[in-house]
Amino acid sequence: MASLFTPGSTDCCRLLDAGAGVGSLSSAFLDRWVSGDLTFNRVELDAFEIDQTLHSALAQTLTNYQQHPNFCPTIHPNDFIHAAADWLSGNLFATALPQYTHAILNPPYKKIRSDSPHRLALRRAGVETVNLYSAFVALALALLGDGGQLVAIIPRSFCNGPYYRPFRQLVLGQAAIHHIHLFESRTQAFKDDAVLQENIIIRLERGGSQGPVSVSTSTDDTFADLVTHQYPFGQIVLPGDLEQFIHVPTSPDNDVLTTAMAVQHSLAQLGLKVSTGPVVDFRVKPYLRAMPETNTVPLIYPMHCVDGGVVWPIPNAKKPNAIQRHVDTDKWLYASGFYCVVRRFSAKEERRRVMACVIDPATFGNAAMLGFENHLNVFHVNRAGLPRPLAYGLALFLNTTAIDDHFRRFNGHTQVNATDLRLIKYPSLAMLTRLGEWAIAQPKLTQTTIDRQFEAEMA
Structure with missing residues (x-):
């Protein structure tokens, strides 16, 4: 996930890790920075994690980078959805959040009830969606500045179906899709979880120009059989598709049914x-x-x-x-x-x-x-x-x-x-x-x- 971020000309990186856990994703990103692969002079990290039992491990992870004088981490113990939605909706009592340049996410996955406080907060921020993972992505995308990059590992369920149509419209209206990685096995990459669907890693650019999309696949998290192909965007979202389903081709072979006149x-x-x-x-x-x-x-x-x-x-x-x-x-x-x-x-x-x-x-x-x-x-x-x-x-x-x-x-x-x-x-x-x-x-x-x-x- 960290390797998908492309180097840019930004002097100061403002990194968002929402649902940070013990800081594994932030650590991978910071490793690239410390190695010189990402050439920021300064990194300011906002790590949101509501589970206080993880805070000591998260703080310990970030301590490993404290020797760098231009690294400034902040651990936020509050609910990311409420914090982001309050700020984006103009709540006078909201804690100010910066315009992030980068976001790396492994968000929680849970349905949001239509009458829940989360759903009401999201609506105030102009986000209509049905699951915590898509809410995290939508809010993080809204908090990015133009050219900001977002990489997230999320279930693939948003790619089709009527419930995620508003979320697809939001993503495709605000960002360009540059890379999708598909774990082809539902059981191997996430053996400890009851995974009922495929998971993807997606890289988005806020306000970016949509071009061809790189699609990579691997059976599992070893990436031993990693294969990458590029596809025209018209093969990812079919022209004229009002539902805006997001297709993830796994082979450059033509999808016969898309073009068949019969x-x-x-x-x-x-x-x-x-x-x-x-x-x-x-x-x-x-x-x-x-x-x-x-x-x-x-x-x-x-x-x-x-x-x-x-x-x-x-x-x-x-x-x-x-x-x-x-x-x-x-x-x-x-x-x-x-x-x-x-x-x-x-x-x-x-x-x-x-x-x-x-x-x-x-x-x-x-x-x-x-x-x-x-x-x-x-x-x-x-x-x-x-x-x-x-x-x-x-x-x-x-x-x-x-x-x-x-x-x-x-x-x-x-x-x-x-x-x-x-x-x-x-x-x-x-x-x-x-x-x-x-x-x-x-x-x-x-x-x-x-x-x-x-x-x-x-x-």
Whole structure:
């Protein structure tokens, strides 16, 4: 992280380390300065750390640099969000903060409740975001002067999804992205934490001119297999993308789906919808049944999706197989028919991120309605089923390696949201139908045959 800062002409470095911990990041930065790699005459450090049990270790870390006459550290024991937000919002009682030239951050990661003091303080400072890590980055960026550099290690979740849209707009509106480093394994770099998503290191320049972006990757924190490539900014944030998703390509190979003329249709143009499964089981617990009974309908969970199809019912399963029809449950049910569903969550190191399967009504006998549990995304036509070939064609398309590679460029966590699926471009209805008719005729589908047939259709 410290190595990503580029030397500049600044005589005095004003360094911000928010969430400083025991001072590891500040120490790495100061090591570069002491070695002469960063040519400041003076470094003034503001280290914010709210956990007082870490202060003695933090002070000891900084003591190692006290022999340098032009090093001036200050440890702030107060809450960085409140301190920064108060100053930025013009609070007359706020402690004055300087205009920083550099910021290095390993911020805390925790959701911010909509009614919390942190959320209210952030709004006063003009920041709208949902997690402490993005709040720290937004405030630090606001405290930088023009040309100021920020390097942070943060979860990748801000790169896509509606909740982080305001944060993405803030970052892209105020700064240039110069470097992104991706840890490709969710488990290796942060073995001591329950990491459910990929983490990145990002370098931003406040008010900088946006040019090509360097993207480096490594499996873990040893950096033994470090690889770096440069990409035009148009491959990081696609032109015309209103959501401003941030893509992180891991190979200079072209993203086939971004430029393919055969894959340019939105779901709305196809007359299709995708929704999160409406049945939230704990809310309808009295109506759940372990196995089908009189006056029940099938309830489909991710566990029922096996090898592109459905196995139902599953005796002795941990989850119920059916839900009772009732005035309180009918509003959550879909008409029986063919559907394409995608699991919302994948396991940590699962081979595929996007996994689709076809719901065939013949599996469920004469059931008039179907229940889709909340951990599935459902493709439908106004809560009704799809033509059979279309359901199979959608599933085949979503199970291609091309889709999985495309999805991984902007989604680095275990969740596949309906919003993400809604924003992907799709082939035409005619092409999806042809793919479905081919899939139906196959005795068995493999990843190789799926990819080969899709490539043939694209040719």
